[in-house]
Amino acid sequence: MDVDPRFTRRDKSRNRLLAHLLSLALALLPCLATARADGLPPPGTALQSRAIQVGDTTWAYYEGEKNGPSLLLVHGFASGKDVWARLAADLGTDFHLIIPDLPGWGQSTRLPGQNYDIEAQATRLDGFIQALDLQQLTLVGHSMGGAITGVHAVERPQRVARLALIGSLGLSFVENDFIRALNAGDNPFIYDDRAGVERTARLVYLDPLPMSDQQVADAISLNRAQRAFIESTLEQIRPPSQWRALDPRLGRLNIPVLGVGCREDRVIDISALQTLENRLPPHQARQLVTLDGCNHLPMLERPVETARLLRNFANG
Template identity: 40%
Template sequence: MSRRRSARPAWWLRAGAAGLAVAGLGVAVARPEYVLEAEFARQRWLAGASETTFQVAGHRWAAVQAGPADAPLVLLVHGFTGSKENWLPMTRELARGHRVLAVDLPGWGDSERLAGGDYGPSAQAARLAEFIAALPQSPQLVVGHSMGGQIVGLMAARNPGIAPRLVLMSAAGVRFDENAFASAVLAGENPFQVTNRAELKRYLGIVFAEPPFVPWPASAALVSRRRADAEFEQRVLDGIGRGPEAFALEEELGAITAPSLLLWCRDDRVIDASAADVFAAGLRDSRTVLLNGCGHMPMMAQPRQVADTLAGFLR
């Protein structure tokens, strides 16, 4: 009798675990987005970050924040097809001594997108200037990655003194030694297009020197998001990569007064590292840091090294 009683809890535990597994699989199949959101929640927890929103420049902005409230504020701006979540691995390191705020630009991620809205670089630069002006704490450092670097640069050129220091990370907006990515953009293509899992794998191979493995069903959720944004991405890419505003920043670099850090990976297959030389030639006050062993996403590939570099530049 005693053996039967001791066996019953184990049976129920096994049955319960199996039931949870089946239920979890059902959720994953029906709503893969839930799995992706759970992963983002896990990353926020690891970074000690929380979600927040702002209503500025006619849009609702979604953001994540972390770090001591009285520490110097670092504002992070993502790139083309990116999001605030791109910064979470680095936020885990940087937020130990800084207040970190990573935003989804209007039109992207969880921020508001208005039908017929202009989400080109100049319009976004103007919105970002309004956003910074509305913050209760002025950022001591504004970091822009890729398209975000182009937007941050235009904002700084047109609003002198808006930020004490800038970081332009793998930034767009200037000419560079043409690579396969640039050739495709100039030909009217979107090399970042993702409408299926094969294109997701190709995309990751472009932006990472060592592409991460994205398991199902998170991969299905990412593909679904990117497929829904395909038309929007194409319109934005027309503006940042090949329209009349594509190289406006290059012409305005001399108007940027803030000391600027140019941060690149040597193996960037999107914005070739030769772009850093163009920025350095046009800026009044800049320094360049080139990292080894990473591609277009240094803040994800080498979060600790990038966080240390930003903290050192801010000091």
């Protein structure tokens, strides 16, 4: 039986993407350090690597073909643009994707002594959006990226049509072990041995994959290279005003909102969705979804469901 070459190419592309994601998941622990060293976009996607200078910052970002409405995907703390690779493969055929490394992370500019807290990053994000002249955006933010995109959507709403928050920082939630560790002065995002790497993997993954000694060594090396910035930025976002940056602002949102959380999230407790429900204006369009079978990274652990939710929401 003859095989349509289009399907062969598609299968090979998908296999390359899965291999790329497996490499990230094992060696780099997405949510900790996900930038590709070569700067190339993930295989299996139609993304192109780009850069743009905005003030004193060079933004590194991926951009997809202009196949539909614009989606801007913003990563979380100690992460990078590659964490969205699987979703980009699924959504790129229907949307115009823009996926940056936030300033300070990945391949975007990191300036010594600068402020990288929620409000400062939201201001930088506005400059990036204006530089690309993006309009009628669906902003999608994960974890710290959720707080940044949420603050931006409230304070600078002119170019934003919809806001999707995934496991978002910035919302009050029931105190969990992660918050208790932070309050005790710990930093769960740094490590020097296998035990530390595995602890951090368990913090963000529901079922972490086993790691070879080389993969552990690579993760530690990358973590040490970023340690000073991880520590200084965590101190900047440690105050309650940062962790709850969206609480006092939600009443001013006047665009549709999608909130997605994982029932077993060990970083942002699922009760954050209840805060979102309670603090949005009563008339405000919203969709709140709890996913099972994932921890803090639904875009990696539940990619099909997450992509479907974003597609339906953005097309709303």
